[in-house]
Amino acid sequence: MARTPTNLLSPADQERRRALGVMKGVALGALIFMAVVFVFAFAFQQQVPALAYVRAAAEGGMVGALADWFAVTALFRHPLGIPIPHTAIIPNRKDEIGRNLGEFVETEFLRGDVVRTKLENTAIASRLGEWLADPPHAERVAAEGSLMAAKVLEALSDDDVQGIIEDLAREHLISPEWGPPLGEWFARMLETGAHHGAVDLGVDSIATWLEANQASFTGLVSRRLPSWLPGVAHRLVDDTAYNEARKFVAAVQADPQHPARIAIDGYLVRLSENLQNDPATIGRLEDAKSTVFDSPRVRELAAEAWNTAKTGLLRSLADAESPLRRRAATALSEIGERLTTDAALQRRVDGWVTDAAVFLVDRYRHDIASIITDTVEKWDAEETTEKIELMVGRDLQYIRLNGTIVGALAGLAIFTIAHALLG
Numbered sequence: 001m002a003r004t005p006t007n008l009l010s011p012a013d014q015e016r017r018r019a020l021g022v023m024k025g026v027a028l029g030a031l032i033f034m035a036v037v038f039v040f041a042f043a044f045q046q047q048v049p050a051l052a053y054v055r056a057a058a059e060g061g062m063v064g065a066l067a068d069w070f071a072v073t074a075l076f077r078h079p080l081g082i083p084i085p086h087t088a089i090i091p092n093r094k095d096e097i098g099r100n101l102g103e104f105v106e107t108e109f110l111r112g113d114v115v116r117t118k119l120e121n122t123a124i125a126s127r128l129g130e131w132l133a134d135p136p137h138a139e140r141v142a143a144e145g146s147l148m149a150a151k152v153l154e155a156l157s158d159d160d161v162q163g164i165i166e167d168l169a170r171e172h173l174i175s176p177e178w179g180p181p182l183g184e185w186f187a188r189m190l191e192t193g194a195h196h197g198a199v200d201l202g203v204d205s206i207a208t209w210l211e212a213n214q215a216s217f218t219g220l221v222s223r224r225l226p227s228w229l230p231g232v233a234h235r236l237v238d239d240t241a242y243n244e245a246r247k248f249v250a251a252v253q254a255d256p257q258h259p260a261r262i263a264i265d266g267y268l269v270r271l272s273e274n275l276q277n278d279p280a281t282i283g284r285l286e287d288a289k290s291t292v293f294d295s296p297r298v299r300e301l302a303a304e305a306w307n308t309a310k311t312g313l314l315r316s317l318a319d320a321e322s323p324l325r326r327r328a329a330t331a332l333s334e335i336g337e338r339l340t341t342d343a344a345l346q347r348r349v350d351g352w353v354t355d356a357a358v359f360l361v362d363r364y365r366h367d368i369a370s371i372i373t374d375t376v377e378k379w380d381a382e383e384t385t386e387k388i389e390l391m392v393g394r395d396l397q398y399i400r401l402n403g404t405i406v407g408a409l410a411g412l413a414i415f416t417i418a419h420a421l422l423g
Helices: 010-044 050-075 094-108 112-119 124-133 135-155 160-176 179-192 195-212 231-254 259-277 281-293 296-318 323-341 343-378 381-422
Strands: none
Touching: 010 050, 010 343, 010 381, 050 381, 094 160, 094 381, 112 343, 124 135, 124 323, 124 343, 135 323, 160 296, 179 259, 179 281, 195 231, 195 259, 231 259, 259 281, 296 323, 323 343
């Protein structure tokens, strides 16, 4: 199997490869040591009978070392390159291992009861509050949120957004009939007398205008008089009209039951009734509404409003010192402080997070676990084998070393027992 060049490995994998090589050398050294001891004991056991025990121990150690070498090697490749059945298990059964691993994670970890138990024992809201209460953390969240919001705004098509706004306006503003609801609102307003304030404001505005615009009455009436009348008569007529207008407005201001006020009330009552029941009035209002909303200038204003709002938002989101960013960071910090002190809020947030996590796990756990299966299937068999060997191979070499020691002890014990019983 081709090895990945060292310069392509991460520093951690390079260190694992070095440690694996050291342990392989130790395990091989133990095997060679046992072989040397076996040869020496076998050669001189006739002269020194006690060396038979040493030979038995060395023989068992070699058998244990070779057996465990075969077992460890068979996990990753064919021993000595010989395609023995049931060897090179990881590269040959990579996909099956991935499926089994995904199934194991799905059935043992991605269970609603497991997730709920874990989250209920974790103070999520309190920890989140402590983290958010720190101003730098709140500013970081605000900055990341602003960056995401800016990316979303930039990705939006202006034409699509304007189309959506137009569709929403048409669905919720233009299509519904305005007359009856507006008439009902007028009727309730008239019943409570809420319109009196608006009438007072209008009368006061007229009085203020008359006070400041006497010159507007010059010639207003006198221009209709015969030209042979003297100028004094003209001025007298205009002054009289101005003064009478001021007196009329003042009388309306002073008298809540003035005939003009009663006339306005009567007109509004008739208007509210007509808006609810008169098809002609309703039709005129609908025609006026359609004319306004279908006007090209209104559409242009809507487009300009969106572009202005978008530009302003992008500028505020990009500026770390903008009022929007500062208020967002302050609000996040305040939320964090509340989460650390408000026990009731902590319980609610913990409950929301737990319920949401359990729902997602119960509904999508198979899809989540399939990430493992799909990812393992896409891995190259040789690279996967090398990665796994780098992760666990050093520990597996201890099996070889332990096998050598256990084999030596087993060989010695078997020979001792056999010699004691059989002579």
